[in-house]
Amino acid sequence: KAGVTQTPRYLIKTRGQQVTLSCSPISGHRSVSWYQQTPGQGLQFLFEYFSETQRNKGNFPGRFSGRQFSNSRSEMNVSTLELGDSALYLCASSLQGYTQYFGPGTRLTVL
Amino acid sequence: DQQVKQNSPSLSVQEGRISILNCDYTNSMFDYFLWYKKYPAEGPTFLISISSIKDKNEDGRFTVFLNKSAKHLSLHIVPSQPGDSAVYFCAAEPIQGAQKLVFGQGTRLTINP
Numbered sequence: 001k002a003g004v005t006q007t008p009r010y011l012i013k014t015r016g017q018q019v020t021l022s023c024s025p026i027s028g029h030r031s032v033s034w035y036q037q038t039p040g041q042g043l044q045f046l047f048e049y050f051s052e053t054q055r056n057k058g059n060f061p062g063r064f065s066g067r068q069f070s071n072s073r074s075e076m077n078v079s080t081l082e083l084g085d086s087a088l089y090l091c092a093s094s095l096q097g098y099t100q101y102f103g104p105g106t107r108l109t110v111l
Numbered sequence: 112d113q114q115v116k117q118n119s120p121s122l123s124v125q126e127g128r129i130s131i132l133n134c135d136y137t138n139s140m141f142d143y144f145l146w147y148k149k150y151p152a153e154g155p156t157f158l159i160s161i162s163s164i165k166d167k168n169e170d171g172r173f174t175v176f177l178n179k180s181a182k183h184l185s186l187h188i189v190p191s192q193p194g195d196s197a198v199y200f201c202a203a204e205p206i207q208g209a210q211k212l213v214f215g216q217g218t219r220l221t222i223n224p
Contacts, residue, residue, distance in 0.1 A: 004154070031210050033210050033211070033212075035212075035214075042214055042215070042216045042217065043155075043200065043202075043212075043214035043217075044214075045211050045212060045213070048210045048211060050210075055210070056210060056211045058211070090154050090155070092154075094210060099145065099157050099160060100157070100210065100212065101157060102147075102154030102155045102156070102157075103154050104152070104153050104154045105152075105153070105154050107152075
């Protein structure tokens with residue numbers, strides 16, 4: 001079974017721009033979660049989607065948003081990018097109620 | 112407020128010996144705990160988990176111990192192999208399946224030949 005895939009793997013943007021990251025979960029997984037990893041804050045939960053509905057949300061500003069499609073694929077959007085948004089963004093999928101499996105991540109650099 | 116803490120940023124162990132990675136948590140509501148391993152430029156890989164109703168779970172070379180009264184868990188790797196060199200993250204969920212993991216800061220494990 002193919003694992004979680006994320007595109008693009010690397011991205012460079014400038015302050016003020018917006019960015020969209022994509023995640024395709026493991027086949028059959030309907031829950032998709034997003035995490036941000038930075039050297040200072042570590043791995044932090046952004047939000048989780050299940051059946052196209054956001055079920056959980058972490059403590060991030062409204063500039064961070066997401067959505068999930070009917071095929072369980074998910075996108076994450078960050079608007080008005082700031083330098084501090086530079087991070088590794090990780091997507092994880094799971095069968096409801098079970099272990100989360102992570103993708104390779106998207107490395108976002110904001111200049 | 113760091114709810115899940117891994118107080119050792121790094122650990123060095125000789126190949127063939129036991130590696131013990133520790134994790135403490137402050138939130139007594141956590142119900143389910145997991146360990147992930149991470150290589151640079153890759154996503155975390157799930158290793159092993161434990162529910163709060165258990166005090167031990169074993170899977171091959173990996174064993175996780177949970178001490179609820181001390182709010183402490185540990186991961187034992189026996190025997191340690193060079194391929195185990197990576198960063199290990201402890202994570203917790205308030206309810207199993209809540210899909211909202213709280214991670215520790217990670218411990219970099221280096222296995223020396």
